[in-house]
Amino acid sequence: MISSPQRFGLALALTVATLVSAPARAGLAIQNWTTPNGARVFFVESRALPILDVQVDFRAAGTEVPAGKAGLAGLTQGLLDAGAGSLDEEAIANRVADLGAQIGGGADMDRASLTLRTLSSPTERDGAVDLLATLIGQPTYPAAAVEREKARTIAGLREAATQPDAILARRFASAVFPDHAYGRLPTEESVASLTRDELAEFHRRYYTAARATVSIVGDVSRAEAEAIASRLVAGLPAGEAPVPGGAATLPERQTIRVPHPSAQAHIAVGQPGIRRGDPDFFPLFVGNYILGGGGFVSRLTGEVREKRGYAYSVYSYFAPQREVGPFQIGLQTKGSQADDALKVVGTTLDEFLAKGPTEAELRAAQDNLINGFALRLDSNRKMLEQVAAIGSFGLPLDYLDTWRDRVRAVTALQIRDAFRRHVKPEHMVTVVVGGDGDKTAAPKNGATR
Incomplete structure (x- = not known):
């Protein structure tokens, strides 16, 4: 999960407090297109609140990780805000706070995701989108931050190894998917083996436009949504479309x-x-x-x-x-x-x-x-x-x-x-x-x- 501050600015909080969500409709009028460099975009215009919500998903998750390197996808995603472009970790956190935005995300076996919530007013919106584009396309993976997060992840694994629920989830996954990536979860050894260069290479290979899906919901027009999507993926290489993964075999009783x-x-x-x-x-x-x-x-x-x-x-x-x-x-x-x-x-x-x-x-x-x-x-x-x-x-x-x-x-x-x-x-x-x-x-x- 990206470690940016999880709070809105005062303006957003006051605005939301005075409004209520529109009644849910039967479905959603989803508009769909592809950016010039190959990212797929899905957009719903929602004018009830002056808010923009964005999610960018990449096929850059656990199923793409080599055997013995479980944890690579999570660290690659989780360190996107540790440094990007000319910004260090503190500058990124300050910029998020100044914009009154929320930036988050996570990685599982199928997707690595980044999310943004911001006011839809042009100044805040454009600043937040530019920052998210920088995090997506220009992470620097500082060595000190990589080692810090590796140590934090290993400490979390050690703690989880004492908890019955965590033990159950791990043993169940490995037994149900014995020969599939879904059954390969991070271990102390796999996380300890990861290097900064491996994170940077994983990002270079899998954070591409062909592997990206951009979802936009909120108070913007179709033209504005097209500009937002293009800005988010403009700095990414086109890349190659992912190929289907292998099917899991049924385990023995x-x-x-x-x-x-x-x-x-x-x-x-x-x-x-x-x-x-x-x-x-x-x-x-x-x-x-x-x-x-x-x-x-x-x-x-x-x-x-x-x-x-x-x-x-x-x-x-x-x-x-x-x-x-x-x-x-x-x-x-x-x-x-x-x-x-x-x-x-x-x-x-x-x-x-x-x-x-x-x-x-x-x-x-x-x-x-x-x-x-x-x-x-x-x-x-x-x-x-x-x-x-x-x-x-x-x-x-x-x-x-x-x-x-x-x-x-x-x-x-x-x-x-x-x-x-x-x-x-x-x-x-x-x-x-x-x-x-x-x-x-x-x-x-x-x-x-």
Whole structure:
């Protein structure tokens, strides 16, 4: 995450305090074009507030990182504001504060992102856009800052290695994606090995116009948006369009138990699920709401929490990514109850795969999802998130306009068939971390690793 100050200037704060967001519309009127050097742009004009929100996404994330260098994408992105052009770190921070802007971002396995929020008045807007363009195109990666952030990252990894949730996430990812970049997370060794030259080379190779998607939402015209987008990527080389990545193979069914002195057992069950844009997305999305995504109205909550009291919270989700992202069921329970809770989870999932949802469950899920749709678009920031996802992952421009109709069109048979295609119990991975502080007997089932 870029470390710029996260605050607006007084003018912006006072302006926002006196205005309210416009009512969310059915969808968004997304305009789309390509800059002369090849960056794709997605724009929504929104005049409710005098604010401009921008997100620039690059295919410069974990999937592009060589084996043994996990952490390279995050450091490359996170140090963009440590020095750029003629500005050092302090000058950049002061400039952000003077403009009353917010600059942020992050990197995951699919995207490295930078975000900007600024007043839409020309002086503040143009200054903020110029600064963001400098950070994107001219980072200097000072050696002292690189070593400082490496040390900070390593300290964070050491702390995370003591936390059961962090241990669970790491072990689950490596087990579900054993031969794919999604399973290669930063380690102390991989981060320690990174050099300033490697960061600069990664930026040179992957921060290009052909790998960039610019999303703009706010109080500007189409002509102004075109000028903003062109300014942001003008200093970037054209580069080459990214090629599709390799697909993840399905893992072997296994249970992994990781000792930890916590009283609660932290549990994840899952496997590779679906990619962004999969034609089965809507049946899986609606079906998962019924299975474990709908909170207190889901089947897993009813069976695991309400009937048996094994866990306060149990959930499931599909996390579509550029390649196949995970399907995951998660919960925490007393160590002595872990095996019993897992049996209930397995039985509930098996029954859902066999029969699918009831018509009553389907109607209730569709009503809840459709009625809550407006909350996905009730602010400029949420609009920006949706537009950026549409642009980055190649979703149809009318994706949001048709979203509610596609949810309503899902049938119980489609849900059952989609789950059977994508959820394979013979490839399910179970990871259990901790619970040793509560166990009264050794685990009854599953391999210990």
